[in-house]
Amino acid sequence: MKFFVDTADTQEIADLAETGLLDGVTTNPSLIHKSGRDFMEVTKEICGLVHGPVSAEVVALDHEGMMREAEVLRRIADNVCIKVPLTIDGLKTCKKLTGDGTMVNVTLCFSANQALLAAKAGATFISPFVGRHDDNGFDGMDLIRDIRLIYDNYAFETEILVASIRHSIHVLESAKIGADVATMPPAVIRGLFRHVLTEKGIEAFLADWAKTGQSI
């Protein structure tokens, strides 16, 4: 499973990229607002920090406007992935852009039928929002399971990019289901490394090592 980080904080991205485990980045207008940075400038900087896809979202609602914005965004770097909303205009834009060889991430997916439409439109990634789905009384993981089944039934190549992840159980369940990508807030990625028994084990080993009086 690929790991993307869901942030526009370049310091966090640079730190996580150093682990060698980061496969890409997703951003959205709210994350750009949170960064306090210029959209074009921060997107360019992020594209230089990772080799993998960097999702940058259009804000126009009509197909022509989305195409105009995508044109500007895709000139930023080769690893820009254009993020479009799951609407009729968004999917028209997706079909056009992927037909031209541009990566597209279709965002704000909340149903398996929407995911089916995105795959038919040739999306590179579909982003089902599991956390927001849970918040509204649905099971986000059921959505991932349904999309996996449908995509496998028809051998669609669109990658399932699990979004709106809130905690490590979302990551674990996504991996068990066979989702292709998980995009996570930095804190969730860092949390995956930790286990109380790992920490206690290190502490105990170091205490015993100190008693040996040796060094390496």
Ligand code: E4P
């Ligand atoms: C993904 O591409 C989205 O930017 C993101 O995962 C949304 O997460 P949120 O529901 O925590 O805002």
